[in-house]
Every structure is written in structure tokens, then in C-alpha cells.
Amino acid sequence: MRIIDISQRLDAGTPLWPGEPALAVRRHAEIGPGCPVNVGSVHLALHSGTHADAPLHYDAGGASSAETALDPYIGRCVVVDVRHAAGAAVETADIDWSALEAAKAPRVLLRTYDCFPHAAWDHDFRAVSAEVIRRLGALGVVLVGTDAASLDPETSKTMDAHHAVRAADMRILEGLVLDDVVPGVYELIALPLPLAGADASPVRAVLREIAA
Numbered sequence: 392m393r394i395i396d397i398s399q400r401l402d403a404g405t406p407l408w409p410g411e412p413a414l415a416v417r418r419h420a421e422i423g424p425g426c427p428v429n430v431g432s433v434h435l436a437l438h439s440g441t442h443a444d445a446p447l448h449y450d451a452g453g454a455s456s457a458e459t460a461l462d463p464y465i466g467r468c469v470v471v472d473v474r475h476a477a478g479a480a481v482e483t484a485d486i487d488w489s490a491l492e493a494a495k496a497p498r499v500l501l502r503t504y505d506c507f508p509h510a511a512w513d514h515d516f517r518a519v520s521a522e523v524i525r526r527l528g529a530l531g532v533v534l535v536g537t538d539a540a541s542l543d544p545e546t547s548k549t550m551d552a553h554h555a556v557r558a559a560d561m562r563i564l565e566g567l568v569l570d571d572v573v574p575g576v577y578e579l580i581a582l583p584l585p586l587a588g589a590d591a592s593p594v595r596a597v598l599r600e601i602a603a
């Protein structure tokens with residue numbers, strides 16, 4: 392079965408949320424006389440690139456990446472093209488709910504970009520309305536993903552979509568790369584790292600085609 396990588400490359404040029412520290416991979420041991428290996432460490436903002444928010448991100452008492460259950464991050468999903476959405480956020484009118492329900496997929500990945508902005512931070516990414524989140528939760532959706540940097544606008548102070556996720560106890564993937572994905576049903580695998588105390592974790596998100 393074909394594996395489709397839907398993850399951003401992480402390097403010093405990966406566009407980050409304004410003010411976030413740049414990725415740094417440092418080597419503290421190098422192959423040479425008396426040292427058989429290269430060994431490094433990484434300094435990486437937790438919301439860099441393709442990542443999973445932990446409930447701790449929007450709920451002071453929420454689970455960290457080390458504590459959140461893995462089930463939402465692996466299993467049947469549907470990729471939905473919402474590039475036609477015209478507003479600042481994806482609204483309920485932008486989604487074909489009967490098609491979405493017909494997919495019978497408890498994970499929904501939203502494509503908002505024609506081409507993912509790998510080269511520069513997009514301040515005007517398309518958010519997802521809290522009403523869409525509430526409606527997804529009512530359908531039993533356990534995870535919502537987006538190719539945008541966040542479910543809420545960059546300037547949001549209320550984080551309405553994240554709090555609608557919290558109310559429905561859903562999970563979140565952000566910064567997906569869906570340019571080469573044909574809308575449809577797939578198996579999603581995108582597991583957060585067991586990082587204690589972390590409010591988010593980078594993930595290697597992939598899709599596997601499901602045999603018809």
C-alpha cells in the first residue's frame with residue numbers, strides 16, 4: 392500500500408509562528424579518533440511544522456503529549472478539499488456534510504491550500520470556525536486536521552475553535568501538507584511523541600491508501 396507523507400520538512404527555514412525560536416540541530420559528539428559516532432541534540436518549538444496539539448495547549452489542566460491516548464492519531468480518516476472557502480475561516484456552508492458522513496471516517500483532514508507555503512509564514516492562513524468543530528464533534532469525529540498553521544486565526548485571543556475541540560474532547564493536527572492528496576478515505580498515522588509536559592509534539596504524519 393502506498394505511503395503518502397503529509398509532513399513538513401523540518402529545517403532552519405521551516406516557517407514558524409511569529410516569535411517562535413528557530414529549529415537548531417546541534418552535534419555534541421563527532422566521528423573521529425576515539426569517537427565512533429556522531430551524536431546531536433535538537434532545540435525545536437513544539438508547534439513547528441506538522442504537529443499535534445496536546446489538550447494542555449488550550450487547557451491548563453489538560454493532558455500533555457506524553458499522556459494523551461494514541462487512538463485518535465491512527466486509523467480511518469477522510470481528506471476534504473475546502474479550498475473553495477472564501478472567508479477567513481472554513482464555515483459549515485463550506486463543507487458537504489452528507490459526503491462527509493458517507494465517508495464514515497472519525498478523523499477529518501481539511502485542505503485549505505492550493506500549494507502549501509513552505510517558503511514563508513502565512514499570516515492569513517484559513518482558520519476553522521468553532522461551529523464546524525462543534526458539528527464534527529456531534530458526528531463523532533475524534534480528530535480534526537488542517538494544512539493551516541492553526542485552527543484559530545493568528546490573532547485570536549479567544550481560541551474559539553480550540554475550545555470547541557476541548558468541549559468535544561477531540562484531537563488536533565496542524566501544519567499538514569495535503570497538496571498531493573486526492574480527497575478521499577485513507578488510513579492516518581500521525582503519532583505524537585511521549586514528551587512529558589509538552590503542549591504539542593511534532594509528528595511524522597502519513598496516509599496509507601485503503602484497499603477498496
Ligand SMILES: N[C@@H](CC(=O)c1ccccc1NC=O)C(=O)O
Pocket residue numbers: 408411438444448540541542543565
Ligand atoms: N500551532 C499553534 C499556534 C499557536 O497557538 C501558537 C504557537 C506559538 C506561539 C503562540 C501561539 N498561539 C497564540 O499566541 C496552535 O494553534 O495550536
Ligand SMILES: [Zn+2]
Pocket residue numbers: 438442443444540541565591
Ligand atoms: Zn499547534
Ligand SMILES: [Zn+2]
Pocket residue numbers: 444540541542543553563565
Ligand atoms: Zn492549535
